[in-house]
Amino acid sequence: MTSAPARVSDDDASVFERLLQDNHARLVRIARQFATGDTWQDLLQEIRLQLWRSLDSYRGQAQVATWVYRIAMNTAISHQRRQLPAATRDYAIDPDTQAGGHGADAAMGLLREFLATLDPVNRALLIMDLDGLEREQIAQVLGLSVNAIAVRMTRLRQAFEQRYLEHA
């Protein structure tokens, strides 16, 4: 059962703070993609809480990235389901992330917009791929086969490229 340690030991504190430091940018990106407007900070805090409460299961994990992504993605998807009714979820586009500008900025804007239209599994998958995770690791986070990940990724890249080309 997941539970917070009774008190903070120096060891736990240093492990946890190191984890947060190493993964700060990733966690912020996940929170911003799964929450709307300013609520991303609430989601970020929720992810941190879950990481802290799950710290016991961190020991002995060969794949730290997989462990972090599992907790972050599960928390984010669950948070999104609680916050937004299914009917409005596809339109949860942060105004700050909408496409605009030129070149790289436009591509990033389009990418964020594209991510916001995806279902939670595809969104999680694409974020992990963009973050540079191997397909085996993504498969472990989602519990899907590597083949399924490859097929989904191919479709997602094609869909994005098509959209990008249309925009360009």
Next chain:
Amino acid sequence: MHWQQIQQQWQQQVAPEPAETSRVSAESVHADSRRLRRRVWWRDGIESTLAVLMIPVFAWSAIHAWGQGNGWAVLFSALLVAWLLFLPWWLWRARRQLPVPQPQQSLLAFLAEERNAMLAQARLLETVWRWCLGPVALGVIGFHFAVAGATRGSFIYAGVVLIVYAGIDWLNRVTARRRFHSRVAEIDSLLSELAKETNP
């Protein structure tokens, strides 16, 4: 633009650093975790305290009715006292038995556990008539009839109690449907779609 370039740009995005997100200590997260836990304890504690505070009222009613030789009133008062003792224990046990999804699992396993947790919470709400409203309705209506007799006023009282409790039951069922069953259906469709893509 190649996908690798898009990946690079994505990874190079600068994370916004509001004051409270730039430096987070384990102590502060631990404190938040404990604060949330304390909030749950408070909620459970308030429920239990209210139940316990009501016990002397009905115990006194039972003793008073016993003195007057009103056996039915004693019986219904005793039923309410027993229910007030039973309720906090039952709620405590039911909450402990609720599945807690573990986020360190794969998404597929987490979704399955989250679904089970939501179904268990929906069941709690849908059966509120059995473990909460039913015993109270029986106790208060029975006690009223035992004390006031089968008068027109007693029947009106019983009708009002039943209508109010039926309304509460209906609200609980609506909440279960809107808050839990709709999400369970959503998770079910996601799980059935993903089941085809799992490892053999």
